[in-house]
Amino acid sequence: MNLYRRAAVGAATLAIGGLLATAAPSAAAPSPTLAAPDIPLANVKAHLTQLQSIASANGGNRAHGRPGYKASLDYVKGKLDAAGFTTRIQQFTSSGATGYNLIADWPGGDANQVLMAGAHLDSVSAGPGINDNGSGSAGILETALAVSRAQLKPDKHLRFAWWGAEELGMVGSRYYVNNLPSTDRSKISGYLNFDMIASPNPGYFVYDDDPTIEKTFKDYYAGLNVPTEIETEGDGRSDHAPFDSAGIPVGGLFSGAERSKSSAQAQKWGGTAGQAFDRCYHSSCDTSSNINDTALDRNSDAVAYAIWNLAGDGTPVPPGDSYENTADVAIPDNGAAVTSTVNVTGRTGNAPATLKVDVDIRHTWRGDVVVDLVAPDGTAYRLKNSSSNDSADDVVASYTVNASSEPANGAWKLRVQDVAAQDTGYINSWKLTF
Numbered sequence: 001m002n003l004y005r006r007a008a009v010g011a012a013t014l015a016i017g018g019l020l021a022t023a024a025p026s027a028a029a030p031s032p033t034l035a036a037p038d039i040p041l042a043n044v045k046a047h048l049t050q051l052q053s054i055a056s057a058n059g060g061n062r063a064h065g066r067p068g069y070k071a072s073l074d075y076v077k078g079k080l081d082a083a084g085f086t087t088r089i090q091q092f093t094s095s096g097a098t099g100y101n102l103i104a105d106w107p108g109g110d111a112n113q114v115l116m117a118g119a120h121l122d123s124v125s126a127g128p129g130i131n132d133n134g135s136g137s138a139g140i141l142e143t144a145l146a147v148s149r150a151q152l153k154p155d156k157h158l159r160f161a162w163w164g165a166e167e168l169g170m171v172g173s174r175y176y177v178n179n180l181p182s183t184d185r186s187k188i189s190g191y192l193n194f195d196m197i198a199s200p201n202p203g204y205f206v207y208d209d210d211p212t213i214e215k216t217f218k219d220y221y222a223g224l225n226v227p228t229e230i231e232t233e234g235d236g237r238s239d240h241a242p243f244d245s246a247g248i249p250v251g252g253l254f255s256g257a258e259r260s261k262s263s264a265q266a267q268k269w270g271g272t273a274g275q276a277f278d279r280c281y282h283s284s285c286d287t288s289s290n291i292n293d294t295a296l297d298r299n300s301d302a303v304a305y306a307i308w309n310l311a312g313d314g315t316p317v318p319p320g321d322s323y324e325n326t327a328d329v330a331i332p333d334n335g336a337a338v339t340s341t342v343n344v345t346g347r348t349g350n351a352p353a354t355l356k357v358d359v360d361i362r363h364t365w366r367g368d369v370v371v372d373l374v375a376p377d378g379t380a381y382r383l384k385n386s387s388s389n390d391s392a393d394d395v396v397a398s399y400t401v402n403a404s405s406e407p408a409n410g411a412w413k414l415r416v417q418d419v420a421a422q423d424t425g426y427i428n429s430w431k432l433t434f
């Protein structure tokens with residue numbers, strides 16, 4: 001069962017918020033329980049062996065503008081094409097050389113909710129870049145291949161990306177974000193970044209950006225009993241930064257770079273205090289020996305865990321499901337409109353032509369009250385007008401709204417305004433039934 005969107009009857013707020021937090025009063029979201037696959041460490045390491053060979057055959061690096069970069073891209077693309085992904089290469093120019101991003105879409109899922117995972121595939125010119133960032137590249141590649149092996153049919157549309165020229169200042173990822181039409185940009189519900197996930201003296205750092213993504217990674221690590229810390233080694237130093245700047249929810253994992261591990265960190269994670277997380281950062285010794293297998297294994301599994309849980313497992317949500325908010329909201333006398341929100345997630349397509357709206361407003365003179373249903377895009381549907389001669393109490397009523405032009409998922413609001421002085425009341429509860 002997909003707890004991200006199937007709700008227990010009787011909970012205070014039946015629907016659970018999506019990646020974008022809303023101001024809804026809500027019960028605590030249940031923890032995700034979807035079974036993500038174990039990502040085979042041997043497969044991830046086999047990709048690193050290939051990237052090492054590519055570097056060795058091409059002057060010792062896989063840097064932007066060098067043949068080792070394009071060979072790396074072709075290797076990853078070949079695996080994805082064979083697994084049924086729709087791939088495209090996006091070209092750009094930087095420092096007088098052609099750069100390439102590789103974008104791989106898994107067919108299916110809700111095109112209006114795109115979950116992305118990305119890693120930079122370029123190295124610095126000083127070395128082969130196996131931890132930085134063969135590790136992230138191989139981790140998301142093997143997760144993509146696991147999506148294919150599972151023939152996953154997630155609620156969300158999945159997109160994987162391998163960025164060029166990150167080491168020149170996130171050039172490829174910025175190019176991608178800047179060239180996305182704004183309508184496409186708004187459909188990306190989250191971007192997960194993996195840059196250095198197998199540092200030889202590893203730390204376990206989680207980005208603290210989008211709370212839902214952060215919690216997903218923390219839940220995974222809590223399940224392993226491995227403590228995590230918030231990533232602070234230079235926020236905005238990787239490919240999530242352009243997404244974050246564009247207002248897209250981001251998150252990610254990091255195992256540390258040139259900073260040194262403290263004794264407290266060595267206590268909880270093992271490894272060597274007073275030594276860099278990655279002594280070979282940006283140097284020629286960032287080879288296939290510069291990898292901590294345990295960190296690579298855990299972080300690769302964490303990639304899969306996050307994709308599986310954040311994308312939903314595609315279990316159809318049957319008609320008849322309700323989404324309710326039972327938190328009281330006071331309605332000020334002859335004052336501003338107030339709202340109560342329910343978050344609808346995990347459905348596909350539009351709301352029905354017979355969307356049922358059950359309203360329970362307690363009031364001492366219901367003629368004062370104007371009630372609208374507000375769709376996630378802001379479209380208002382009038383449920384009830386005010387009327388000066390309706391002196392009865394309360395609005396306890398069921399309305400049917402033709403909401404068939406509205407995508408089902410999103411934050412729906414009941415908006416209530418009291419437009420005449422003296423009598424007041426509150427929203428007791430309301431419920432949407434699809």
Ligand code: TRP
Pocket residue numbers: 132133166167195196231233234235237238254257
């Ligand atoms: N992006 C850096 C690089 O590729 C590595 C890095 C340093 C990093 N600090 C970070 C990545 C924090 C993610 C988060 O050289």
Ligand code: ZN
Pocket residue numbers: 120132133166195196
């Ligand atoms: Zn990097």
Ligand code: CA
Pocket residue numbers: 333334368418419420421422423424
């Ligand atoms: Ca009033």
